[in-house]
Amino acid sequence: MTYDLNLRVWRGDADGGDFASFRVPVEEGEVVLDAIHRLQAEQAPDLAVRWNCKAGKCGSCSAEINGKPRLMCMTRLSSFDPTETITVTPMRTFPVIRDLVTDVSFNFEKAREVPAFAPAGSNAGGQFRMQQVDVERGQEFRKCIECFLCQNTCHVIRDHEENKPAFAGPRFFIRYAELDMHPLDTLDRREMAQEHEGLGYCNITKCCTEVCPESIKITDNGIIPLKERVVDTKYDPVFLGLKIGRRKDRRKVGPAGGNGPSPIKRPARATTPVGVAAATAVASTPTRSESDSPAPTGSPATTRIVPAPTAAPQSSGSSGGGPTAAAMSAAGSAVSAAGSAVSKVGTAATSDTAKTALPAVGAAAGVGFLAWAIRKSRRR
């Protein structure tokens, strides 16, 4: 079946922009990225879009489709009504470079902060031995294609530019979890994750898990166990004579930034957009209207407390607001109110984990919770 798709695409750059509407011929079996490509090839050759594999393996074509963070290559047109208008906007949490392309260097800076895997000895000749069951936990997190949709969705930094320096985000929490679960690693990054990477900011609303195209259980299998492991180190109830979760075999490392500056180079900033004499003379820069703004304005100090719903209008056919927006508005105020207190104490984490975790780990967390309660009462 061939039909003309109504496509609405945000176009602009760091200085502003607006939606442009197009009618794009599409065919049965196509995905949103096909429509974007056809639009680019036939109507808008300078439409900026990032993509590589077109098979859901590289994580380049992240965007927000009708307000939902998705990979464009994995969003089939058949999931929409042919009469429906599909709106595509860039990821909101990162500054716009142009059109659908955002500056995701935040993620590469956070990647640099992770202390690397450090095995005890050399593997020359293949001496390492690990059991499948032990590597499988880490393997789940290593499925990550670094699409950064989880980062984009996380309400701690979506519309909260000011949290970015202190918060690594779900993608890197599963990296810390992966390393902590690695059978042969010798470093202890738990305190670092908590104190310097903002693990405590996460109040496990699971928005990240919902948008993960690899279906990684980011919260349940990564963040919550990591929070439990942090609790084990911080609130070990020595007075009970228990050494739950203590690991003498690992060396504590941190804090963030110990690795030095990010080696990722960026273009030397031009004060004005670089144009070509003839071509740019006619280029107009549309200003972005407040209501249509789908992305951070570039000014670092965003003061809004309640996250604005995604700018892209919800189509009539899809469920209003989407899971992320709904969860965000619920969680947003909690984070804003608790602020740094959440990061220091981790209340949400300990109380919630006790319910959900596996029995053994749950017991550990329970003891941790007890320790926390005692401390709290002492402080009072």
Added chain:
Amino acid sequence: MADTETHDYDVVVVGAGGSGLRAAIAAHEAGARTAIVCKSLLGKAHTVMAEGGIAAAMANVWPEDNWQVHFRDTMRGGKMLNNWRMAQLHAQEAPERVWELEEWGALFDRTPEGKISQRDFGGHRYARLAHVGDRTGLEMIRTLQQRAVDLGIDVFMECTITRLLKDGSAGGNGRVAGAFAYWRETGTFLTFRAPAVVLATGGIGKSFTVTSNSWEYTGDGHAMALWAGASLINMEFVQFHPTGMVWPPSVKGILITESVRGEGGVLRNSEGKRFMFDYIPEFFKAETADNEAEADAWYADHKNNRRPPELLPRDEVARAINSEIKAGRGSPHGGVFLDIATRRTPEDIQRRLPSMYHQFKELGDVDITKEPMEVAPTCHYVMGGVEVDADTQASVVPGLYAVGEVSGGMHGSNRLGGNSLGDLLVFGKRAGEHAAEYVAGLSARPAVAAADVDAAEQEALEPFGRPSGENPYAVMKDLQEHMQSLVGIIRRGDELEQALKEIDRLKERAAHASVQGSGRNYNPGWHTALDLRSMLTVSECIAKSALERTESRGGHTRDDYPATDPEWGKVNLVLTERRGALKLERKPLPQMPDELKELFEEGH
């Protein structure tokens, strides 16, 4: 040159896939100031698409395996046209390179003893591929990426090199002096001043319509090396992977890993017949099962049974599928059926082939634990590439190195599955080390000529100066269609001649392609106009070499010369360029020493 940044390095690595990252790590560790320059974001390179595994004779599953057997398999798979020394080094060093990845944090699947698990693949005598489900490439690139970032190697990402720069000084001896690039984000220019450049740019698959390759595979490294005076070998050998998706149209060409067959999947035609038994070539008869019972028994007992014909090298399987479709025994959407559903339990399929399950479920609405997949050949890999020294990966241009898919020789006329990831690691390390060593040995640094930088900048801006020209996307689409229909899996002399004529016409059109829309910042129309230069160059190289080689061998099948000619088995086709004209020469293959020759005579 007002907006041109200049950067000084010892070694500039172009490309951040497996080979580029491994080369950069090696150069850095050898003490060279090293930069990685890549067209996409770090970690998105084509290596992530590699699914099956890394072939390395670690003998974790089959103690009988060793580098000699791997070497022999590689040479036979390439129809003996491989550079023997590269095949030898690869087989010898691949295990250490895999173990090294594990030391850097890679989590491979395990054997019950806790060693790295190894799986079966086409053309490999023993289960030899270290793997992580069916996302081995992702594991490899993430491991190398994390290692490179941890070492603090400078990365220029979304930055495209358009020209290599040569030493302009007297006595410069035509050596490399650096490279010219633009930032995709801003459209501003960069000049890298570096005595050594390692090309790790991957392949050429974007020149075809049905391809498993991404937009990045425009043959930049092949073309830039040629323009800089290096030679290309064996460009006629293009691998069409037997199993690409055919339906729905949006995913046409996307790869289905050979592991599906390695894990027991079989190919059937519309009549339900397991047709590969009809296509066993003489060359592989002795080691291939001729009946279903023996083929099925092989999975559990390699010693007493011969391997299933589904696991013949890729060129053989691709041709067989092509023949079945042509004979009218294809599937509804023009492929054949790849069946794993009736062969393995749903649990096994989901555990061993998770990303294939996901890919079909999400994109094709097909549950591969219940239904067969529809598959057809897709352009996947180019065996040809920059002619390099086997031990150092140095091209004939001093200071210019090539590694991975952009280099030639290692895989002969056909690459075995699993040998590409090993190739990236083994020769990535070698290239990085030797580039660093070359720079350390220089008495004076080469000088970039300002005139060359100006010329490169002008060339890059040309498409903006043609306000009324043609849409570059249209030119690219036509090139892909001509290459697909005229220089595809089955070739003919008259069609190849026609292709060369078409390429000439397309060159004319590309020279008039213009950029529409505003500005240089992240303007894909402009990027496409620039990519066309290298795409046309490599397409011409392929067509010209394919016309010259009047035989069928590996990834080059001539309808008008269907036989493999022993005389052609003694030479490489070597391409060079002078003033825009390609020159084609026959060059004898390097001679294998006697002790290696014996491996083939003993009937191993």
